[in-house]
Amino acid sequence: MIVSEEQRIRVMEGDWSPLSVGRHIVDGGLQEDPFYVMDVGEVVARYHTWRELMPRVEPFYAVKCNDDKLLVSTLAALGTGFDCASKAEIELVTSIGVRPERIIFANPAKMASHIKYSARVGVDTMTFDSETELMKIKQHMPRAQLVVRIRCDAAAAQCPLGIKFGCDPVTEAPRLLKLAAVLGLEVIGVSFHVGSGTQETGVYLRAIQYSRALFSLAANVGHANMRLLDIGGGFPGSLHSDIREVSQVINGALDTYFSDRSVRVIAEPGRYFAAAAYTLFAMVHATREVSQKDEEGIEQSHTMYFINDGVYGSFNCVLYDHQHVVAETIEPKCEKPQPCSVWGPSCDGLDCVLPNTFLPPLITGEWLMFRDMGAYTLPVASAFNGFPVPKVRAVIDSSVWSALKDLWPLSESHFCRGDPMTGPQTVDQSMLPSLSDTPSPSPSHSPAPVFVECALK
Template sequence: MGSYIDESEFVILEDDITVRKFIGQKIDEQLERLLADLLSFSSVLFSHWLVLCSGSEWRLFNGVFLMGPLDLFLKSEVLNPHTAIAGCNMDAGTSGSKEGMRSPKRACKHEDNCRGREGHKYAATNRYPSPTDITSRDWDNTDAFFVADLGDLVEQHLRWERALPRVKPFYAVKCNSSKTVLQILAEMGMGFDCASKNEIALIRDIGVPAERIIYANPCKESSHIKYAASCGVQIMTFDNEDELSKVAMNHPTAKLILRIATDDSTSFCHLSEKFGASISECNHLMECVKALNLDIIGVSFHVGSGCTDSKIFARAIEDARTVFDIGIHLGFRMDVLDIGGGFPQAGNDSLTFEEVTAVINPALDIYFPEENGVKIIAEPGCYYVASTFTLAVNIIARKIIRKAQSHSNGEEAENDKIIYYINDGLYGSFDIFCQFHNLLKPILYKEDSLDQKLYTTRVWGPTCDSFDHISDLWKLPELKIGDWLLFKNTGAYTLSTLTTFNGFHGPTTHYVISKKAW
């Protein structure tokens, strides 16, 4: 597996905003400010330690050394603040015993320096855990968990700016509403696409000004429109006449964007079945806007999640130009184009982000040339967060079904099937993969399993519902209870759709960042 790196090769960001840096290391000032701001939110965002390691193949999270991009997780479990290491006994009545380590209700004898579950420090020895400390522990926690590489989030944003320099992203909060993710995106200057009162409140609570929010839900609850008005959120979408009446009553100063339907037949999610006005309806809707003394400032569209045909973007941009001209003819100042979402995410083999942007940029130059002064925005979600998160799940039970089949020579041979039960499922992180089976590809953690015989498998989630069925498609070796499966590209519509059905809570998330991104 490789050797452990020396302690001097990593940086620890503590929850009290102390930063130990490499001697002589030159850190980009913008990223330094970004992370310093993040640390100021540490009581909410970083309840554990965030550690930056040298080398792109190394990570250290919550005090645990992990080796290689897929070894992200499992050499040891996460450093629990109620685990006694380096002389700090979390239980005042024990000396680092297991009973003491697992008694969170009993007071730590270093009460002045330790903070319980929110940022435990090694007060007794005033040092950080060494690799020897970490690997000597007996870790037995098998709960499912995410590891989020914040450096990947930053890199996705830089990639966006290179590929779509004219388009300002308004991140779709519904995709992944982790406060850590939102705060990083906010610090990088992004806008936010909110669809409800609670999403608006979430973004306002982290200090994002109202002008960086678009209320991009064409069919809104009246009380939510009123709340948006009270928060100063002006820009919102609509696609029907009744919606205009609600806006006129609850937010008459709103700046409206007309959402149009697109041809999303080649996308996995056909959003135009639910939202979007046809081109033939647009003139009438704009006349209604005028009659109600409201203001319309632009046009939006969404090609559907999981778009597989980049030409759809070009046709939608052309349609938007037609609607723009209708608005200008009616006397509106049309100066915002919202090209929506549907951008390829990591793991999508049918289309790359750069292939899509190679179509979008020329279309924008033709129909919305830069000299016209139109502000171009978009609503990416999966593009930003899918590849940032990796999920680790544990096999909690299994059944081996022995079947006898006859060969043509009359001999019988075993054709076994294995049923696995894992500790996350469709009521947890796997809900979205009911629609996107092609994006769900398990990675085996066990090294010695790579050359083993593969079996037909059926994989179930942990609940008692038969709907909680994850896959019949994977060929896997014979794995044991306690083994791990890893799933990359699981940052989109996983944390945000978790339920507590049957009393199962979703995976915890641990945040890491590479030296390169730091």
């Protein structure tokens, strides 16, 4: 695989955090565009937590959540599978060497050309939830290994999905299983998705109960080789979230209803892996003082802060993913937080990131940090009004890199020294210092982190 500049990872020595890395990048005042700091170690840690808490459930990362090639490559190196929803996502995953059997084409309403492409590259496992989808698959990929997707909605979810996908497990699914048998199509399993960012853990138990009933029915109508259960997504991904409670529910339900270990169990986590690994940094480039009335009709001063990323960029998650973002200053402030709002850079009046919040007084040129920004942000971001989509600066702690480097074959060309994380958004590589002429840090500043550049293959 050809390594691009955006895939490079800087190995961090000593004490560091995404905040300290962000500060280092903007130090000197030359950085103007927004950017992400991606902590690869956060992805690795979450993978190991998943395997520890749910050893029977194989994670198949939902590519739609964040298709950053670096993230996808990291998860591939760790051994995850992938949930793809389109031809382009299948192309991305297979381009880094992922085998077709590690992919599920988990879109119940697929375009015919995408089914044909899936057949050509050997991605045989795919979902369906309707008669028309079965007819389409019969025409274009009759050898497909099919998974019927049922509907079982959580009582509360950040993004409900059942309104669009999933057949009723009692009234519709049995009829579709019978139709698939009549058409000579092989159904190998059941899938469900309780809703993205679910706030109810008990829903997994209900969905697994429905799945067990359909496994039994399928065997009676001609599908004797039922062997796959896909429990979908919905797992939390913020920095301080925990999957321990939901894992206990899932493990208990699997022990009760799918004690036969011949049934393979997979899941489709997206935000679980992506959200906390990405921290966004955006600069205040303009301010405006206005007056507004509070609930009692009293005039109050209010500051509008304009930053260089907005709802047409990373903060599309505010509109489409119902995310509640939090702005933090990257430098300590002693001033008391004041009422304010945060606005994106475009000329659209709807481009509002935070309509009402509190921040200490800021001036132009200062930076804000937004944590948990890796889920459903980058894939939807656009350069509307000519404002660039933030680039990703990836880092990993040297201890984590030491444990994983054998998974990523490297050559001498993947390593270099210097400090390329400072300066403008687009770095002129010819201007980067070599190891021999890297200047010593100024006595008036604490030593900058040491970066060793490397890359995934």
